[in-house]
Amino acid sequence: MSEYLIAREELDFLLWDWLDLAGDCGDAVDRESADAILDLSARLAADAFLPHYKTADRVEPFQDGTGVHALPEIGAALREYAELGLFAASFPPELGGLGLPSLLANASFAQFLAANVSTAAYVMLTTANARLLATFGSPAQITQFALPQIEGRWFGTMCLSEPQAGSNLGDVATRAVADGADALGDRYRLTGNKMWISGGDHDLSENIVHLVLAKVAEPGRATEEGTKGLSLFVVPKFLPTGARNDVAVAGLNHKMGYRGTTNCLLNFGEGEGALGWIIGTPGQGLPQMFKMMNEARIGVALGAAALGYRGYRHALAYARERRQGRPSGAGAGPSRPILAHPDVRDMLLTAKCYAEGALALVLYCAKLVDRAEQDAEAATLLALLTPIAKTWASEYGLAVNDIAIQVHGGYGYTRDFDVEQLWRDNRLNPIHEGTTGIQALDLAGRKLRDGAGLAILRTRIAETIARAEAGAALTGHAEALDLCWRRIADAVGTLRDAGSQGMASNATALLRAFGHGVVGWQWLDRALLCTDAPEDPFRGGKLWACRYFFEREMPRIDAWLRPIEAGSDIGAAVPAEFL
Amino acid sequence: MSEYLIAREELDFLLWDWLDLAGDCGDAVDRESADAILDLSARLAADAFLPHYKTADRVEPFQDGTGVHALPEIGAALREYAELGLFAASFPPELGGLGLPSLLANASFAQFLAANVSTAAYVMLTTANARLLATFGSPAQITQFALPQIEGRWFGTMCLSEPQAGSNLGDVATRAVADGADALGDRYRLTGNKMWISGGDHDLSENIVHLVLAKVAEPGRATEEGTKGLSLFVVPKFLPTGARNDVAVAGLNHKMGYRGTTNCLLNFGEGEGALGWIIGTPGQGLPQMFKMMNEARIGVALGAAALGYRGYRHALAYARERRQGRPSGAGAGPSRPILAHPDVRDMLLTAKCYAEGALALVLYCAKLVDRAEQDAEAATLLALLTPIAKTWASEYGLAVNDIAIQVHGGYGYTRDFDVEQLWRDNRLNPIHEGTTGIQALDLAGRKLRDGAGLAILRTRIAETIARAEAGAALTGHAEALDLCWRRIADAVGTLRDAGSQGMASNATALLRAFGHGVVGWQWLDRALLCTDAPEDPFRGGKLWACRYFFEREMPRIDAWLRPIEAGSDIGAAVPAEFL
Incomplete structure (x- = not known):
């Protein structure tokens, strides 16, 4: 296996x-x-x-x-x-x-x-x-x-969302009231309901450490509006005394996939309030949580890429084994593995581009994590690429799992094979730790607000292009990549000037174009390591995948950029009653 | 509900x-x-x-x-x-x-x-x-x-596939041996295993009528190779005498979705052979079955469109009800329905284009069914559009169900809502009654082999374009449509000359381009009925959807056609060891 x-x-x-x-x-x-x-x-x-x-x-x-x-x-x-x-x-x-x-x-x-x-x-x-x-x-x-x-x-959890506060953490209603101090710091009693808590309760570990986002409530004073008033508290299931804390499971979510991870609605403070200790000082909750969230987003991306990669391997193995039909022109004789059919090979090339491209993109980000401590450029680039990695791996990893079902035909739709579960499991990834729409706003509204990240990225892309042009084999791809990034950079400028509604209407399209542009760059960058071994199955395979990505995937970028270039803001412009 | x-x-x-x-x-x-x-x-x-x-x-x-x-x-x-x-x-x-x-x-x-x-x-x-x-x-x-x-x-079934013969019916191994004749015609005894039989057994009806594809076996003679020797037999679960026929359930398939429909592995003739009567004359099985298959493909398309349409309605209702965040610039105050967010409206416009476009396409084909008896043009056009309707409705209906999950966020991933099941149910549709790859070969290798169907289609498209140009509101779309169909027609010609490998490498890309081209034409055609009522929510909605399809979807066609125009045959060219 x-x-x-x-x-x-x-x-x-x-x-x-x-x-x-x-x-x-x-x-x-x-x-x-x-x-x-x-x-x-x-x-x-x-x-x-x-x-x-x-x-x-x-x-x-x-x-x-x-x-x-x-x-x-x-x-x-x-x-x-x-x-x-x-x-x-x-x-x-x-x-x-x-x-x-x-x-x-x-x-x-x-x-x-x-x-x-x-x-x-x-x-x-x-x-x-x-x-x-x-x-x-x-x-x-x-x-x-x-x-x-x-x-x-x-084991640990992160408790951000509430039933009325999903993507919008400014609406968090959980409240923390001061309750003295001890060796663990300033102590609070927390009251509120937290939703979508993965690992929120289970019998797998000795204790569960919840990190809970809440607002400090002081008698006679209104809590701060929005996200500024958020603080972070460490709230264990079992207190250091061994006593059970006031954290209750109000229910389990029954998911389509990803089922082994329990997912809970937790009530903090059904009684006298759940005991927790503030981390750092009040009001620092959101930046602290984003430290964790960024790691979690890379983690989600890695999981999505890994599920996609495994789907590719299943599909490839099945296509090598399953015999069906004969290629056109092959006449009678025994049936051939379906891998002999160009359409199946085309599906597998798509899957290979996506699966290996996603894994590479996420590990590239992990590399930036290693560098980010000492290297401000790496940190800026990591911040820029985090929404890209989260989204691209989630969406194209899922696309690989879809292809893997298709390659298996009817068998892929049965629970006798793993590919249907991989597809169901992976469907969570474009949702949790920030949906695709949230990642798009993060990219367009935050990470590209100043040009620093994009400039660093384009310098790295230019280095790849220069290396490609110094060789001979991949100059066509280098030219296409250069042209593509000129257009993406122009689109970034257009959106920056477009106002909040135009930006919000096109952020997802920009994210998709940007993602394909990044993955295309990285495919070329890896292919350059392989040009001297085109006959080697592994390295030659990278060259084929790179060629496929440039032939069949990079042209998709045009369709995402064109409405931005034309100044379309249809998502903002359409009145709700016309939907 | x-x-x-x-x-x-x-x-x-x-x-x-x-x-x-x-x-x-x-x-x-x-x-x-x-x-x-x-x-x-x-x-x-x-x-x-x-x-x-x-x-x-x-x-x-x-x-x-x-x-x-x-x-x-x-x-x-x-x-x-x-x-x-x-x-x-x-x-x-x-x-x-x-x-x-x-x-x-x-x-x-x-x-x-x-x-x-x-x-x-x-x-x-x-x-x-x-x-x-x-x-x-x-x-x-x-x-x-x-x-x-x-x-x-x-109730009825159709028994085509066998464990070793899925998409390739030429490999059917079920055999029928003559066993006399009676009032119901020439009688045979059938022996073989049939796979993926929807409704193959159940306790919902008084009897089950199987239509079984098999080859007549004559003592001392080899059966015909390929699909030519196939005949069709009517094999009831209970014989007219009331006795049980020799048809046994060898197992049930456990599917990811679509679960209410039983799906069986059936053994015909574990004993003395299942009794069946031939329909028509020997060797007519495939054309007869295709009569049923074409109706079944339109039926699959209708189901896929209906599931997509329902997903759109769920997503729209949820987006109107679920409150989360405030549009940028709206400041504090109560949170707004997520429909207020441009990104959500953009998703819903996509869903609307797909769901309504798919339903319209399938009903257009149903209209052609009504005309096809008397009108050879309608019959030819129906034959051309059947693989388009089957595929487009299956793939974009499924895409709507994916969007519906995304609009629901985490809730959409739970079984408390219907959208995850709609997505699982719809995943079957790009597989059964001919996978997308099979539809693509049907389109490129059969339906476009002579130019008759395409000529009829282009005449109808030209009529729509002429009507659009006679008005004022939609001339830009008409021009884009005209240009798009010139390119598609050229690509059809290119593929016709490309040889079997080039054709097989690009048939799916052509199918996708063709499908978007047909749906774009039909969106324009319907929008022309609505130009005089742009303020009416229903008719105005059609105009917005049409605009969206031309702005954001029609540009995708370029990416499917470009490799065909460039003569790419990468799916055929890549050796298997590089995958």
Whole structure:
């Protein structure tokens, strides 16, 4: 079954040849240790995560009088993961971590996401939670709440949304009232309802650490409007005393996919208020949460890419095995694998472009995470590419899973095969941690507001184009890429001048054009590493995929840009009654 | 709940204003009777089909020692449908039918498909089966097997695929051995395994009539190769004597959606051979089956369009109700319905274009069915548009269901709402009755082989363009449409000259370009009926949708045509080892 996970050759190519992992590792990790991590990850993902993939879909979490119960295999897999120290992979040694570069840690984690996304999600939530605490929490808070998560004994959540406040956090109504102070800092009692809490309750870990967005309420004073008044609180399921905190599960959401991850409606403070400790100072909740959110968005993108990649592998394996028909002109004789049909190969090329392109894009961002601490350019570029990676991987990863069903024909529509579940699981990714529409507003309204990020990106693209033009094989693609980015940059300028309604009408179209432009650039950049080995199946495959992307995908950009160039604002202009 | 079904105003506009149903009805049906049929359909769909939509998804059909059992509500709904004579809607009075034009019958049936596609599918299969028998069967066969289906007492199936023969029917291995003759014609004993048989067994009707594709086996002679040797046999579950025929359920397929429709692996002839009667003469199986298949493809398209249309209605209702955030610049104050956000309106415009465009396209084909008997041009055009309608409605209906989830955000991903099920249900439609790839080969390799169909289509498009140019409001769209069809026609010529590999590499791209070109033409054609009422919410809405389609969708055609124009054959050229 591990043939469906991420090919080691793919990871090696991306990490060492394309992204220069050696440069990131410094003295921390040598090639041998990195190889050992990747070997271990592939094995554990195949042995402990993959086997309950379908079971966790069939046997949903349930709630009874004692709490929420998840499939025991999920807990067993996560305990193995914890015992091998993998929760701690990307944390520094002083926090008990392995100190792996983010790039390597993400490459390792991609295998678990590919094998079983809803089991791996507990890791994603927990490490993001612990990293936020490690960044903004007091030493006592880190010791109390972060370290047990880095050990994988406690799991974490993030509690942002409320039934009336989904994408718009300014409407958060959860309130925190001061309740003294202790060694863990200023203590509050929280009251409110939180919705869509992944991992909100379960029986998989000793404790659950909630990071809760709420507004401080002071007697006789109105809380601040909008997002400015938001603070972040650490609210454990079990208090340090061992007593149960005032956090109750009000219900479970029953999802179409991604089912192994429990998803809860939580009531904080049905009684005297849930006890929590503020992180940092009041009013810092949103920037703190965005630190976690940005990591979570890269994590969502990685999961979407991994699901897409696995879908591609399933489709390819099936197309090699399933025999049906004969290519036109082949006459009678035995039927051939469907891979012999040009239409099937065309679907697989599309899937390859999307799956490998998405994985590469996300790992490129992970590389930027490693650089961002020391390198302001990398940080700016990471901020720009985060909504791109989140959206492109989510949407085109899902598109791969759709293609994988199509390649399987009727079989792909049955639950006897994995591809239908991959498609259902992946459908969450364009929604959670900020929908595509939210990412588009982040890109057009925030990340492109000044030109710094785009300038850095275009410099890198220009470097790729220059290298392509110095060779001979890929100059046509380089020209097309150059032209495409001139148009995208013009469209960015047009939208910047278009006013808020024109911007809001076209932000998603710009995001799509931008995404394809970035992925096209990266395909060319990787293809340049392969021009000297066109006959090698792996490297030659990159050249074919790059050619395919430039022939069949890059022309789509025109359709997204044209309405922007024409000044269309139809989404803002159409009155609601005409819908 | 009936607000989510197809708006009566939509059907009235399409039937009477756009498609001139009055001209089809002749003396058979007056407006009052047609209205009564549509009223009745909407009511019965809402009262008997819609209520068990989710139940039929949750409670799957199961098999035990006595056969396959479906949810009882499905049987109850279909009995009501039969009691009202609706199985007979489109059959002539001499067969006990109502003699409704296909256009009206399809408009009626669309409500049932929207309400509950997997319950309505039994009707689709049964009427297609009965129509094939009525066309090719002997009078005795019609009386014995078609009439009980027209009454809705017996249900029908079509048994084409086998485990090793899905898209490629030339590999069918089921064999029929002569076994004498009786009043029902030449009798055979059939042996073989049939896969993907929708409605293959259940407890919903008194009997099940299988139409089975098989090859006649004569002692000492090899069966004919390929599809030429195929014949069609009528094989009932219960023989006219009342005895059980030798047809056994070997298993049920467990699907991702569309679950109320049982889907079986059937073994014919585990014992002495299943008794069946040949329809017509040996070797006529494929043309006979294609008569049924073409009707089935239009039926699939109608179901896909209806599911998409319902998804649009759900999304629109939710966007009007769900409050979240404020448009940029609106400051504080209460949150607004998400419909106020340009990005959401943009999604809904896309959904509207797709949903209404797909429904219109399929009903246009139903109109051609009515004309095709007397009018060779209509028959040729219907043949050309069948793969377009099948594919476009399937793929863009599904796209609407995807958008509907996105508009609902996290709620759309839960099973508390209908949109996730609509998406799962609709995913079957690009697969069954010929995948998108098969439709593409049908279009490029068969329907466009001579230029007759395309010439008829282009004449109709030219008429629309001429009318647009005679007015003032929509001349820009008319010019774009004209240009687009010149390019499509050129691409058809290019592919005709490209050889089988080039054709097979680009057939799907051509299908997509062709589909958008047809839908764009029809949007313009309908918009021309609305230019005098731009302020009317319904007619003005058509103008906005038309504008949107020309601004944001028609430019996509370029990306599909460009590789064809450039002579790309990458799907055929890429060697399998590079995938």
